[in-house]
Amino acid sequence: GENVEQHPSTLSVQEGDSAVIKCTYSDSASNYFPWYKQELGKRPQLIIDIRSNVGEKKDQRIAVTLNKTAKHFSLHITETQPEDSAVYFCAALTFSGGYNKLIFGAGTRLAVHP
């Protein structure tokens, strides 16, 4: 089945720096790659997603890049702010057993220090 690996598990940056989180996936047929942010004690919420027909997508300070050949995708956060501190999860959609399944990485805990 699909396996999604996420690195690093923890990331600490200074306010204003950039942060990059990387994920790799195993199913070459995967075609949808969302990123979720989970603040402490809250539910995960979608922040950005990318489909396999594009290589990059931006939304203000966040961007996601996708390399289908290498089967990896990355989240980039620029000009980090303390409110960016959270756990970030990548995910990949895999098709098995006749249905789609959304498989998540293990998460990255990002700490932004003022």
Place this chain on the structure above:
Amino acid sequence: NAGVTQTPKFQVLKTGQSMTLQCAQDMNHEYMSWYRQDPGMGLRLIHYSVGAGITDQGEVPNGYNVSRSTTEDFPLRLLSAAPSQTSVYFCASSNHPGNTEAFFGQGTRLTVV
């Protein structure tokens, strides 16, 4: 807008007890799923459903049962709770089977002693 509602928010069970975690959504989503969240292991898929009457296993289905009799509800049953099932459980729903934004419930923190 209620979105995805899970009950209860907290639960303590004794080993061997059974219980049902409730999940309801009011967005008319066809696709619903259950995940468990453990430290360092992310969100692992337990079971999912692509519509009423259709369910399938995810990554970690053992010890859990599900059913989907209506579009709105997707309960998760623990038949005989074990300490290894101590976790935070999230229910999620999406409009298209997995290919669009998944909306999560607020989670259920379950402790099995």
